[in-house]
Amino acid sequence: QVQLVESGGGSVQSGGSLRLSCAMSGVTYSRSCMGWFRQAPGKEREGVASIYAGGRTYYDDSVKGRFTISQDNVKNLLYLQMNSLKPEDTAVYYCAAESSPELLYTGGTLYCRPKPDFTYWGQGTQVTVSS
Numbered sequence: 001q002v003q004l005v006e007s008g009g010g011s012v013q014s015g016g017s018l019r020l021s022c023a024m025s026g027v028t029y030s031r032s033c034m035g036w037f038r039q040a041p042g043k044e045r046e047g048v049a050s051i052y053a054g055g056r057t058y059y060d061d062s063v064k065g066r067f068t069i070s071q072d073n074v075k076n077l078l079y080l081q082m083n084s085l086k087p088e089d090t091a092v093y094y095c096a097a098e099s100s101p102e103l104l105y106t107g108g109t110l111y112c113r114p115k116p117d118f119t120y121w122g123q124g125t126q127v128t129v130s131s
Helices: none
Strands: 005-007 008-013 020-024 033-039 046-052 056-059 067-072 077-082 091-098 104-106 109-111 124-130
Touching: 005 033, 005 091, 020 033, 020 091, 020 124, 033 067, 033 077, 046 077, 046 109, 056 067, 056 109, 077 091
Parallel strands: 008 124
Antiparallel strands: 005 020, 020 077, 033 046, 033 091, 046 056, 067 077, 091 124, 104 109
């Protein structure tokens, strides 16, 4: 049984920081792609960042250099550190897991990407950035 629970959302001014957490249960880290997604009102859910095999990361261009995805396998937590937040980052953020990910090989490294068809999803946490 896989369960994902997000926390850490809130309101922050433009330029501020937040760290989101996702408590993970029943996830096989060595086989799974873990991802963060977001959905703003009137927009489709989009992939933000992903991590595979405890190391290789992927970021959407809109958050590169500002967001960092990481995981703590001892505590079974997935994190998304968000710095230099912008009003455009306002959305409900979800963590998700895919147990049979499509792997990409580039630059001599295997990695995964956050895709909207991931199997398991958390309930979401609201992030609001004001200007």
